Amino acid sequence: GQQLNQSPQSMFIQEGEDVSMNCTSSSIFNTWLWYKQDPGEGPVLLIALYKAGELTSNGRLTAQFGITRKDSFLNISASIPSDVGIYFCAGQKAAGNKLTFGGGTRVLVKP
């Protein structure tokens, strides 16, 4: 069963707003990754985190690897329309192992 709890499940954004989402787990993961998936496409890697406490940025994206190795968060600053999509966190126990995905956060544009 799913081990990663990702929240929120969905959120509405207005252009220019900052967006935050997080993942928590009952078990330790040694790598955390964040992916974005557009409808009908494969997940695209955004950020990979390898060390507890690590804070990594990729443009307007910032992610952190929780100090307990059981959580991670992703921030998107100054959102733009193309940020719409589904964001997944994924944890990996050891190098080369399978990925365990969170349930996803669906980012939508405010009407």
Next chain:
Amino acid sequence: AAGVIQSPRHLIKEKRETATLKCYPIPRHDTVYWYQQGPGQDPQFLISFYEKMQSDKGSIPDRFSAQQFSDYHSELNMSSLELGDSALYFCASRWRGAGGTDNEQFFGPGTRLTVL
């Protein structure tokens, strides 16, 4: 840059038929992973291969089998298809030779399988 290639992109089959999905990893990548994503769900790991040997197995039905060939491409064979097998099937690849902390898996565009 070259990406993971999957074929076909779309496949429609009848119940009880068989299907073969193909995955061509990024050049020099030696590890292949298969994931299944049902509608509105997160990807679920099925099986993985490293250097043509099965390296890990997840929630893959016995009706499914897979292999990795000498050129590192992989095929997922699905038999006695059921309606519930309708899903997106993703292949991801990784260069295990990276060792260290380089654990990134890169996903292909997926094959959408519809079972009628």
